[in-house]
Amino acid sequence: MPENERIALTEAVYYILLSLFEPMHGYGIMQNVIALSNGRVNLAAGTLYGAINTLLEKQWIKAIQGDENSRKKEYQITDAGKDVVKIEVIRLQELVENGKLIIGRC
Amino acid sequence: MKYTVRKLFLSYEKEEKWINSMAIKGMALTNMSAGKYVFEKCTPGEYVYRIELLNYRTTHPESIAYINFIEETGVEHIASIMRWVYLRKKTSEGAFDLYSDLDCKIKYFQRIHAFYYSLMLLEFLIGVANLIIGIVNINNDGVVNGILGNINLYCSAFLFTLTLLIYLLTKPIRKKIKTLKKENMIRE
Numbered sequence: 444m445p446e447n448e449r450i451a452l453t454e455a456v457y458y459i460l461l462s463l464f465e466p467m468h469g470y471g472i473m474q475n476v477i478a479l480s481n482g483r484v485n486l487a488a489g490t491l492y493g494a495i496n497t498l499l500e501k502q503w504i505k506a507i508q509g510d511e512n513s514r515k516k517e518y519q520i521t522d523a524g525k526d527v528v529k530i531e532v533i534r535l536q537e538l539v540e541n542g543k544l545i546i547g548r549c
Numbered sequence: 550m551k552y553t554v555r556k557l558f559l560s561y562e563k564e565e566k567w568i569n570s571m572a573i574k575g576m577a578l579t580n581m582s583a584g585k586y587v588f589e590k591c592t593p594g595e596y597v598y599r600i601e602l603l604n605y606r607t608t609h610p611e612s613i614a615y616i617n618f619i620e621e622t623g624v625e626h627i628a629s630i631m632r633w634v635y636l637r638k639k640t641s642e643g644a645f646d647l648y649s650d651l652d653c654k655i656k657y658f659q660r661i662h663a664f665y666y667s668l669m670l671l672e673f674l675i676g677v678a679n680l681i682i683g684i685v686n687i688n689n690d691g692v693v694n695g696i697l698g699n700i701n702l703y704c705s706a707f708l709f710t711l712t713l714l715i716y717l718l719t720k721p722i723r724k725k726i727k728t729l730k731k732e733n734m735i736r737e
Contacts, residue, residue: 453737455650470622488619489601489647489657515621 452531455486455494460528463504463520469495472518503527552576552588560718561600561633561661568598568635581628581635596637597645602661603632619647632664651733658726662719669715676708 452460455476462475472495473486495518498504503524507517520528558564568578568586577591578598605612607629616626616634623642627635638645648654683701 453650453652468621469618473622485644485649487646487649487653488622488624489615490649490653491622492615492618493653 451534452527453494454484455490456498457528457531458484459486459491459494459498460503460520460524463518463524466507466517466519468515468517470515498524550590551579554586554588555584556586557584559714561602565598565600568600572596572598572637578627578635578637581630583630594640597640598627598635598637599645599647601634601636601647602657602664603634604660606632607634651729651737655726655729655733658722658729662722662726665715665719665722669712669719672708672715673712676705676712679705679708 458476458479459472461479462472467475469488469491473488473491476484476486495504499506499518501523502521504518504520507519556567558567571578571588572591573594575591575593575595576588577596578586579589580587603612603615607613607616612634619636620626623638624645625637627637629635636645636647648657679701683699683705686701
């Protein structure tokens with residue numbers, strides 16, 4: 444993985460990528476992110492639209508043919524996207540462990 | 550039963566507030582064109598309205614793709630004027646914000662500011678042109694021919710006032726961008 448892709452993801456992108464381990468359309472992502480975060484993260488439509496387009500450009504996700512009856516576009520994470528999420532989980536783990544360690548000392 | 554109201558707004562924020570206050574009273578905006586608003590009766594508070602400035606005209610493929618996308622999330626597209634779109638969502642379907650993160654919000658307010666800024670520049674330049682024509686006319690004729698002789702000067706005075714008005718109107722937007730940028734330094 445190129446050096447410049449080892450970055451901290453935004454909360455929105457992190458949860459969008461996690462949602463797309465299963466194929467989903469835009470509204471599905473919004474609902475799923477609310478459920479995952481127990482209602483804490485409520486993605487707005489404009490923000491989600493911008494994030495999806497950027498993720499498509501980076502090829503971390505891909506558009507797939509949805510139901511024939513439905514016009515809605517579905518998206519799914521790519522292997523490159525999965526790698527990004529895995530690296531991010533390791534980074535987040537480091538943050539949490541350091542936090543717990545230092546808070547626990549007081 | 551349709552009700553038509555004629556009204557002009559310089560500030561999209563005031564316009565949005567007014568449309569939302571009508572919806573709370575049970576009057577839902579169903580169509581609009583420049584200065585003309587069409588309302589239909591609804592359950593009070595049934596809808597929340599948002600006015601958004603897009604990057605491109607609403608007939609542009611980019612804008613069509615965006616509107617299609619947000620319509621899939623329960624947003625209804627009511628009307629549009631140039632790059633401005635009028636949107637609504639049922640209150641029962643949850644909060645209606647178009648941008649939920651700081652970066653997007655900053656970019657959005659910058660877009661709005663750029664829109665007003667270009668409008669302001671245009672008013673100012675036409676004002677200057679009118680001022681020059683007005684002065685040249687006075688010098689050429691020696692005598693000013695009644696009110697009409699001074700028309701360019703009146704026009705320029707009007708346009709300069711409008712320029713100033715837009716400048717004052719956009720002040721809160723500049724302040725908002727500044728606050729959001731500061732926020733962005735310390736949080737996601």
